[in-house]
Amino acid sequence: MLDRNPLQLETEIARIARVMMTRNSEIGSDIIDDLRTKLTSEELAGLLLVGIERILWFDVDAVFWTIEQMIPADLMQEIRKITNLAFYKQLINQKFIPGVDFSIDADGKLLLNHNAKAALLKSKG
Incomplete structure (x- = not known):
């Protein structure tokens, strides 16, 4: 270490x-x-x-x-976990509801409704 x-x-x-x-x-x-x-x-x-x-x-x-x-693929999966957690926290802080406005599928892909997607894109711009 x-x-x-x-x-x-x-x-x-x-x-x-x-x-x-x-x-x-x-x-x-x-x-x-x-x-x-x-x-x-x-x-x-x-x-x-x-x-x-x-x-x-x-x-x-x-x-x-x-x-x-x-x-490598295993490290990309870890990167997805880190970024998805950051997006999750950001969306929750903006009052979006997990399972309604956004979720993560079995492959670790972040799924967003239109409003959640717009909020993430707006916060990055």
Whole structure:
């Protein structure tokens, strides 16, 4: 496990972001394999999300490449769990009702009615 030292976490996030920008799947796989020995799947998914956030604003193509080529399926599932939970909390805080306005299907896909979808899109814009 990583020591959770902020500097060490920042170093790992920077490594992840750099490999996303270089689009080198071998290096990406090696870094993910190394981090799997130090972090839980949830923690690693969180680091990947932060790395994606870092490059999203200036290299959208690298984000698409990362999602399609670099992130293994099990970590994508963890990322979905993290993001779905964040969306769930946001929708509940906006007074939407789980099971009525939004839900998650058996595959982990977030299902939204029109109003819930509009609220999420509005809050991101």
